[in-house]
Amino acid sequence: MSPRTLLVTTVHWPSTARLTGAFAGVGAHVEALLPDGHVAARSRFLSRRHAYRPLFAAASLRRAVASAAPDLIVPCDDRALALVLDYAARNPRRAAVVERSLGRLASYATLMARSDFVAAARALDIAAPQTVQVAGEAALELALSRLGFPAVLKVDGSWGGDGVVIVRNLEQARLAWRRLAFAPSRLRSVARAVLRRDAHFLQAALHPAPVAVSLQRFVAGTPATSAFACWKGRVLASIHVDVLETLHVNGPATVMRRIDCPRMEQAAIRLAERFGLSGLHGLDFVRDADGQPHLLEMNPRATQSCAFAFGAGHDLPAALAACVAPALKGARALLTENPVLALFPQEWRRDPQSGWLHTAYPDVPWDDPDVLRACLEPGQPTPDRRDGPGLPEALTLRQAVGQ
DSSP, rough: OOOEEEEESSSOOOOOHHHHHHHTTTTTTEEEOOOOOGGGGGGTOOSSSEEEOOGGGHHHHHHHHHHHHSSEEEEEEEEEEEEHHHHHHHHHHHHHHHHHHHBGGGGGGHHHHHHHHHHHHHTTOOOOOEEEEEHHHHHHHHHHHHSSSSEEEEEEEEOOTTTEEEEEEEEHHHHHHHHHOOOHHHHHHHHHHHHHHHHHHHHHHHHHOOOOEEEEOOOOOOEEEEEEEETHHHHHHHHEEEEEESSSTTOOOOEEEEEOHHHHHHHHHHHHHHHHEEEEEEEEEEOTTTTTTTEEEEEEEEOGGGGGOSSTSSHHHHHHHHHHHHTTSSOOOOOOOOSSSTTTHHHHHHHTTTTTHSEEEOOOOOOOOHHHHHHOTTOOOOOOSSSSSSTTTBBBHHHTTTO
C-alpha cells in the first residue's frame, strides 16, 4: 500500500517541491495544496495539485482533503500549519487524520507561542535563552532590565527571519516593539496585496489578527538546526546541521554542514515525548563559543532539511511513511558523503560566485528537470554537475534541462 500524502503550503518555498520528490522516492502517493505558480506543481513526482486560494483558504483545504483522502497531511509553512489545525477544529469528524499526522493537537498552542515553548523546553532541562512575552512598552522595559542588551524581539507566527529584530539599546527596543506589535493599517495591507501580488495581505486587511511579541535573551554564536520525524511522541529519524551561510541576516540557511550532536538529538527526543508529536518538525539553535547549542525556537512543521536522504535513521520521509505503510522499501540511498551542502536554488541566488558552489555538495534536483528549470533565473550561473549519476561531469545545469 502506498501511503497517500497531502503536502500543504501557502508560500512559494522550493522546499515543498523537494519534499514531493522525497516522499515519492520512498513509495508514497503525493498530492499537494499549492498556490498558483508554485514550483512544486511542475514536479514529475506530484500526482495531483489542488488549488490554494488565499481568500478561501479553509475551503481550499477542505476540498483538498476530501479529494485526496490522505493518510498523512504535511504542513510546509507556519500559515499552512495554522490552516490544518483550524481544519481539525472545524471538522471534528475528520480530525483523526490531522492528529495522526501531527500528534497531540492540544500541544500546538504551546508550540506556536514562542515564550510558552521556550519555558516548556527549559523545564525539560534543555538549554534555551529566557524568553518572555511583552504586552506593552512598560512590560518591555521591565523585561529588558532583567534580560539586558542585546536582546531579540520576535513576533509569534513569523518565519524566514521576518518579525525578528535584534535590539542593542532601549530606544531601538521601543521603536522595534511599536513596529512589530501593531498590525499594519488596512490601507497599507491593501497596498502590499497589490504591490506584492499576494492576497494574504488583503486577508490581513479584512481580518487583522492579534499580534504577540516576545523578548528573548541574546546568545552570541552561530546558527544550527535540527529536523526530525516522529510518531506518537517517539523520534524516528533526525538530521542535525550547522548553518554556514544564510539568505540574509536571521534568514533561512543556504549552506549547511551535517553533524552529529547528542544535545540537539536529546532536545528533539524530549520535546517529541513531552508534546506527543507526530510528523515532521524543526528546531533552531545557536551554538555558543564553547560549541554548546542553545534552543531558540521550534518550527512545528516540515523544514527545508526534511527532504534529505542520509540513510536509515536519517531519512525523515521514509521513517514517517513507514508508520502508515510498514511494507515500504525503507530509507533511500545516501545523498552524498560530503557533509557540506549548498541548497538549490537558495545559495545560487544568495551569491552566484559563492565559493561553496565549488566545495559543497550542490543539492540540485537533477531527477526533477521541470522543477530545476523553474528554479533557474535569467542569467544565473550554472555550475558543472559533479555528484549526480547518469550525466557527464561537464554537463551544466542549463544543458541538463535542455536550455
